Amino acid sequence: MSTHTVLSTAVESTTEEKNSEFITFLHPVTSREEAMAWVDVYRKQYPDAAHVCWAYVIGNTRQPQTQAFSDDGEPSGTAGKPMLHVLTERDVGNSLAVVVRYFGGVKLGAGGLVRAYSAAVSQAVNAAVLVAVTPKVECIVSVDFAREAKVRHLVSQFQGEILAVDYAAQVSLQIRLEEAQLDAFSVQVVNETAGTAIVKLSPLNPP
Template identity: 40%
Template sequence: MDGVKIVYQGGEGEIVEKKSRFIATVCPVNSEQDAVQFIEQMKKKYWDARHNCHAFVIGERNEVSRCSDDGEPSGTAGKPMLDVLLGSGLHNVCVVVTRYFGGTLLGTGGLVRAYSQAVQEGLANSVIVEKIMSCRMKIYTDYNGIGKIQYILGKSRAITVSTDYTERVVVEILIEKGLFDGLCKEIVEATSGKAEFEKLEECYCAAADGEVIVF
């Protein structure tokens, strides 16, 4: 099932081109208002820079996209920055590239390359995850069935959240929505219909550095 690629934690990257510094700051955003606030923060932080160019995309289908050259020649900063974001497949992200002029003009091609590379460097230093629509569910089984269920879960793409051993064994898991029915069918067959299921909710989840993130 297709997921949604997002920035979980923003990052910063910097390149130097003919003594001009290009500092890219990446931030996850959920709305155009979030993006505008972030851009203003960066302009205040780097108030002494010649340019603070930006680009952002909002929505799971990139319903909103904006960019600004902030004084650079038209099409040499904002558009190349936006192209990098769109090309990366990311959603709900804003990037500001701050330029401290080094005294040497870079020309149109040089500016396009510098701003593009700065954004790529910023993204490389960010934590990017793919959040996938998943089902949170509980599986109820007797002690004779838990071994079979754990084997099935181990070779599946399910994430085990918890396992409680009482009169019965209760296993709570997260499984991609598109794999839910197939997993239930496999467990039913393996336990001769003795296992029971409770579907709790649908949610987006992702993994980053071994940590399970639920959105």
């Protein structure tokens, strides 16, 4: 998994289409529960709105942990899905988009709705601050005492972080480093320790 971007702070924006008002809220979220809690907030805040449509994507937009959307009474596929599409296309991970629509009396038709909801979220994303996230993994290196210093040196070379060290029959170092570096790091550890070190993924890592 490569570096991806996530939403940093909440954003609010408003667009208008044929007298219908679309109020868009973007929120950083890390779980479905958090996303649904925000949706409830806006349902209560705008009880007289015609529709409160939403879409969220958790994690890396290219390989999301979870994602979902709702048209909230708009014709199927005209609101939530286009909203999710914008979040995915623009690489806005860990985000919830909520669009509150006040009907202006003029029907937009299916194509018009898709454009309106897409434009509403696009405008909010234009104002959003995204931050880059590099996936990290944890591994455990077991090595004899004489070679501990070599492993520590490699950890610093790979800009990793030693989380814990356990001294038993051997030294076990729990290390966190960028996922993309893991293979190269493992090869170097084995080479530098003449094949005596064992590198294994920490059981805490997600599958």
